[in-house]
Amino acid sequence: MTKGTKPARTSRTRFDPVVFFATVAKGRAISKQRPKQVIFSQGDIADSVFYVKKGKVKVTVISKQGKEAVVAILGTGEFIGEGCLIGQPKRLATATTMTECETMRVDKAQIQSVLQSEPAFSKMFITHILSRNARVEADLVDQLFNSTEKRLARVLLLLANFGKEGRPEPVIAKISQEMLAEMIGTTRSRVSHFMNKFRQMGFIDYKRNLEIHSSLLSVILNEQPDDVRKSK
Amino acid sequence: MTKGTKPARTSRTRFDPVVFFATVAKGRAISKQRPKQVIFSQGDIADSVFYVKKGKVKVTVISKQGKEAVVAILGTGEFIGEGCLIGQPKRLATATTMTECETMRVDKAQIQSVLQSEPAFSKMFITHILSRNARVEADLVDQLFNSTEKRLARVLLLLANFGKEGRPEPVIAKISQEMLAEMIGTTRSRVSHFMNKFRQMGFIDYKRNLEIHSSLLSVILNEQPDDVRKSK
DNA sequence: CGAAAGCTGTTCAAAATTGACCACTTTCTA
DNA sequence: TAGAAAGTGGTCAATTTTGAACAGCTTTCG
Numbered sequence: 001m002t003k004g005t006k007p008a009r010t011s012r013t014r015f016d017p018v019v020f021f022a023t024v025a026k027g028r029a030i031s032k033q034r035p036k037q038v039i040f041s042q043g044d045i046a047d048s049v050f051y052v053k054k055g056k057v058k059v060t061v062i063s064k065q066g067k068e069a070v071v072a073i074l075g076t077g078e079f080i081g082e083g084c085l086i087g088q089p090k091r092l093a094t095a096t097t098m099t100e101c102e103t104m105r106v107d108k109a110q111i112q113s114v115l116q117s118e119p120a121f122s123k124m125f126i127t128h129i130l131s132r133n134a135r136v137e138a139d140l141v142d143q144l145f146n147s148t149e150k151r152l153a154r155v156l157l158l159l160a161n162f163g164k165e166g167r168p169e170p171v172i173a174k175i176s177q178e179m180l181a182e183m184i185g186t187t188r189s190r191v192s193h194f195m196n197k198f199r200q201m202g203f204i205d206y207k208r209n210l211e212i213h214s215s216l217l218s219v220i221l222n223e224q225p226d227d228v229r230k231s232k
Numbered sequence: 233m234t235k236g237t238k239p240a241r242t243s244r245t246r247f248d249p250v251v252f253f254a255t256v257a258k259g260r261a262i263s264k265q266r267p268k269q270v271i272f273s274q275g276d277i278a279d280s281v282f283y284v285k286k287g288k289v290k291v292t293v294i295s296k297q298g299k300e301a302v303v304a305i306l307g308t309g310e311f312i313g314e315g316c317l318i319g320q321p322k323r324l325a326t327a328t329t330m331t332e333c334e335t336m337r338v339d340k341a342q343i344q345s346v347l348q349s350e351p352a353f354s355k356m357f358i359t360h361i362l363s364r365n366a367r368v369e370a371d372l373v374d375q376l377f378n379s380t381e382k383r384l385a386r387v388l389l390l391l392a393n394f395g396k397e398g399r400p401e402p403v404i405a406k407i408s409q410e411m412l413a414e415m416i417g418t419t420r421s422r423v424s425h426f427m428n429k430f431r432q433m434g435f436i437d438y439k440r441n442l443e444i445h446s447s448l449l450s451v452i453l454n455e456q457p458d459d460v461r462k463s464k
Numbered sequence: 465c466g467a468a469a470g471c472t473g474t475t476c477a478a479a480a481t482t483g484a485c486c487a488c489t490t491t492c493t494a
Numbered sequence: 495t496a497g498a499a500a501g502t503g504g505t506c507a508a509t510t511t512t513g514a515a516c517a518g519c520t521t522t523c524g
Contacts, residue, residue, distance in 0.1 A: 061373050063373075063377045063378075065377070067377050069373060069376040069377050071369060071372060071373060071376075082362055082365075083362070083366055085358070085359075085362055086359055086362045086363055086366065088366070092366075092369075115354075115355065115358065116351055116355065117351075119348055119349075119351070119354070122347075122351070122354050122358070123347065123348065125358065126317070126347065126354070126357065126358060126361065127317075127318055129358065129361045129362060129365060130314055130315070130317055130318045130361060131318055132365060133314075133361060133364060133365045133368065134315055134318065134320070134324075136365065136368045136369055136372055137303060137324075137368055139372055140303060140368055140371055140372045140375065141293050141295075141301060141303060143372065143375045143376065143417065144301040144303075144375065144417035145293075145295045145297070145299050145301055145417070146295075185375065185376035185377065
């Protein structure tokens with residue numbers, strides 16, 4: 001991913017915020033974090049945006065009743081906390097690293113001025129937000145129509161990188177059923193139930209590692225006859 | 233860069249896309265629609281963005297199983313179909329007018345070039361997408377942790393404009409239980425059930441018109457005796 | 465006017481989901 | 495290193511939600 005040197009000409013050129021911000025004097029700070037560190041917490045003053053240079057970060061919200069929900073999982077090259085740019089005074093969610101991470105904090109004022117003065121950055125930023133938007137909308141639609149079973153199959157496939165460029169990574173880093181439940185908005189017992197079902201049907205495997213087979217796709221694609229195995 | 237004339241100075245200045253696009257020669261078209269007209273359909277080629285000059289538009293998605301879900305309801309001053317800007321080749325949703333509307337269609341290429349050349353427009357556009365993002369995220373969170381009853385109360389309050397600047401409009405335009413069900417992802421029988429409950433409790437009224445009282449807020453705000461401090 | 469189409473209120477069995485509980489494993493610590 | 499604490503996975507009864515009726519009202523329109 002090391003940006004070349006002479007590009008930046010073509011309109012399709014990747015614009016690297018790190019390189020760019022590195023040329024700016026103030027209002028930014030790069031730092032490294034270990035897994036499970038909190039980048040910002042729900043309720044904090046929202047006066048900056050973070051850029052994920054490397055790693056995975058989860059964004060969660062805690063309800064008044066104390067339930068937790070995973071709103072998004074962001075990776076390399078994505079922004080977090082953009083809400084502050086439309087005047088949200090406080091963080092509405094908590095951002096926590098899931099892996100080793102390298103993040104860059106940029107002051108709200110700083111990013112605003114760059115958005116103003118740098119069309120290339122502005123363009124990249126718009127692309128990023130629109131993508132994010134599309135993803136959240138997809139999650140919402142998923143939530144509105146699909147059963148818990150399909151939602152679970154979907155996040156598992158997404159975690160395994162199905163649909164992305166590179167060959168899918170069939171083995172997923174350790175992830176608890178608890179967290180899966182938070183991601184799809186259900187209870188852990190429901191997750192346990194379907195994980196078993198998937199395993200019995202040979203769609204996934206897990207003992208030590210979690211392996212996702214492409215056959216899991218059938219859960220999402222297939223409609224009707226659930227064949228034989230009736231659960232419950 | 234033929235900016236207006238003297239405005240555009242203050243950073244908070246309202247930027248009016250209609251006025252702006254009016255100065256541009258090609259790639260735009262304004263039209264008026266009556267209620268229930270389709271602006272674009274799921275599956276159409278996505279090569280333009282629409283700006284709602286006036287009226288309300290609903291954005292819906294139809295699943296493979298034929299179920300319909302309302303993803304968003306957009307109003308005056310908002311954009312629809314921005315997905316095309318990140319390369320979505322086809323419309324993922326259907327946009328339908330709910331009231332008399334006036335909309336402006338702008339070619340993808342056109343809007344892209346303006347985004348490039350006009351920082352003021354670009355800024356306004358970013359603000360719009362970020363707001364949209366925040367709203368969809370709020371919907372997702374709502375869906376992830378609230379019960380059907382609370383979700384229904386929430387959309388009713390939103391429809392009544394609670395939370396917006398002006399005094400809320402307690403009377404809501406006719407809206408069927410069917411559509412409410414699609415908005416919160418449940419069945420009509422459930423909506424009917426809760427609407428009755430709300431009515432019996434005096435939170436809403438409806439015979440001819442639907443009136444929302446502020447007391448409905450209690451459905452969302454009240455928890456049980458929350459003396460129970462949940463600790464983690 | 466009268467038929468047809470749309471809504472809404474209700475009911476009910478079937479299906480999905482929750483919440484609490486038990487068992488087992490890993491991690492921490494006295 | 496034993497024991498406690500925390501994290502995980504599986505099970506089940508109780509509860510909630512769905513989906514598919516059906517009947518009573520309005521609205522629409524020929």
